[in-house]
Amino acid sequence: MYKCNAARMEDKIKTFSKFGDAGHGGITRYSLSPEALMAREEFVKRMEAIGATIETDDLANMYATIPGTDPNAKRIVMGSHCDSVKNGGNYDGILGVMGAMEVLETVVAEGIEHKHPLTAMIWTNEEGSEFPPCMMCSGIVCHDYMPERFRDNFEYNKMMASKSILDPEMTFGKKLSTFKFKGDAKNRLNPEQYEAMFELHIEQGPILEDAGKNVGVVTCVLGQMIYRVKFYGFAAHAGTFPMKKRHDAFHAAAEALCYLHEEIDKLGHEDLVYTTGEVVIHPCVNTVIPDYFDFSIDVRHTQPEVLDQVREILLKLPEKKWQGCDCEVVLGWNRDTVYWNKKLVEYVREATEELNISHMDINSGAGHDAQYVSYMLPTTMIFVPSDKGLSHCEPEHTSVEQCTDGASVMLNAVLKLDKQGL
């Protein structure tokens, strides 16, 4: 068994944490920003230092490759993204890039023999922080391999026209066209040149920490559906309109939200998660009864049957009036549960056991580039713990040892694939 180098890993963590440092522990590093450019230049510098060849595709996805001994073997790719959410942490995404770099650096430093070329990569715009949607560029690259009903989400021209949330004059395509690392479409990830993909990532939840495990052997990305639940009431003056005649959309939504929690919790699925995170209220004035309120509900579970049970509860909401308001439930987004390649999951589990690292099987509630890649290539993921389960915020943290353990697991799983094949 080989082990990655904790000191080298720590140096990378410290260095990359400077690019977009928001001054209070975390980073803001939107895709294609000057801060993201600095991170990519550091990636190039370090990968060129070990003799890797750098390629970039037309979406500015970056690929650093070291050759293997077999000229006919396809590349094994490892990677993630280097962009963040606003005031995000120093681990989400970038850990998977640093882990891939660390694997290549270890292979070169230790002279580890391998047949397949090994590639470390960066996906552009995973967070979609400035230009929605998230996982945009893995979506575009894997477009033709996706199930029909998801393809529309990543139609190339639509993505290029994605508008900046910061500058209404700017589109993703326009910003990309002048970006230093925009390259050639022929360099895109493809099944002719690439064998399989690994993505190392922080868990972004508290399950590993609570179980006292250092590595999560990820088996799938949870199926997800997002609905908007909308209530249509009647605006009137707060001081003059009698209570009994009101159609208060906020009161309606609050009542329905409590009802949803009761009904969904009654289903009794321990591993079901659902979140009502986004809200629109109109007119949002303290002296006017709200005539409109809507909230998002994001529901995730491995089994489609469980999602169906929740969907049934949701779709029944409009059958009655809520505080005199009409209710409408509209689908925003959904995806199936994506199971990782069983052989690759097995290699990860074996590597973890052989390295004597505490581990457990886990599924991913969050979406990752790997899930789109899985439509094109055999794919899997490795999780390391998140302190207190925190992510998408500045206190996000994983210890150097855990980050290095994750990279070591990836290294040994890659070597198993290299030797034993799929």
Next chain:
Amino acid sequence: MYKCNAARMEDKIKTFSKFGDAGHGGITRYSLSPEALMAREEFVKRMEAIGATIETDDLANMYATIPGTDPNAKRIVMGSHCDSVKNGGNYDGILGVMGAMEVLETVVAEGIEHKHPLTAMIWTNEEGSEFPPCMMCSGIVCHDYMPERFRDNFEYNKMMASKSILDPEMTFGKKLSTFKFKGDAKNRLNPEQYEAMFELHIEQGPILEDAGKNVGVVTCVLGQMIYRVKFYGFAAHAGTFPMKKRHDAFHAAAEALCYLHEEIDKLGHEDLVYTTGEVVIHPCVNTVIPDYFDFSIDVRHTQPEVLDQVREILLKLPEKKWQGCDCEVVLGWNRDTVYWNKKLVEYVREATEELNISHMDINSGAGHDAQYVSYMLPTTMIFVPSDKGLSHCEPEHTSVEQCTDGASVMLNAVLKLDKQGL
């Protein structure tokens, strides 16, 4: 009994509805805007046409006065505001200005004898749509007569520094300084020159319509308190954070809102109104559990004891955790119930009866300039019905006949005061 002229009233309604016409039935006419300027120029044109003298004060409040026969008698003033909320209606505020103009026009046209000078006036910035707070200029003018604890709200320099919600570079003072009708502070409403004030206004609620009455004899402006109810939770990833460990601030707020409705309704006060109209949620992202939610609650009733009962329910909320979240309840604003001058209310009631107009006593849930004036001068209000109780929206409507009835009542009540005194 004298009657105002419906045709002349209708002409005014049609004319003033053009100034700020939003193209779909209502108006947007912020104070000091070009649209408000047009309305004021129309006011000047029509008042000069009947020989009224125009004065303006340092806050651009406008006063059009016709003389009476007694050189020692103080002025009787009638008026309201000509600014609107965004996409507001053609009656809120401006009806009180048009009604005052109609009274003066009728007095001149019919040669009605009167001892006191009669003044029609426009208050600047009642709505506070661009420059908060509402009722700003009546607040400033009546500042020294207000109860101590309200004065801070209308401190002159603070009001001049009020920032535009449209243009962060613009303050109320700056905009006022270049406004055509900014005049001299010596012209401000004052108790040495003015005897009493009347304000004609639409009800902005459905009570008169439901009761089938054409005039409301207003007896008071309801006491009001506005609190913010805040919940502090814990943000985490929607897909990865188990339900049982969550501290969801939106769920907490929804539960507390439903609880408040139950508890307040149990008090059993039919004429109590309370409204939760404004909401803040953080981070408002569909994949993140909200860590902060707050809503406003605006509560109004004539009796302070009833407001105290509601306050007690509100202030007890933080005694427990709501969905694991801390709760805080913060006072935003309050005012006492303001009772109108009994003699003036009696004159209004008598005038309505003598004119044979259907009427009822009513209180005002909304705030009006008259409530600040009442700290300085004997004051009262007259309401006319709002179709379906709608106001602060474009469908706001009151028939020409009802508007004219309201003006006729004001005319005859003013003549009673002119003859019989207070």
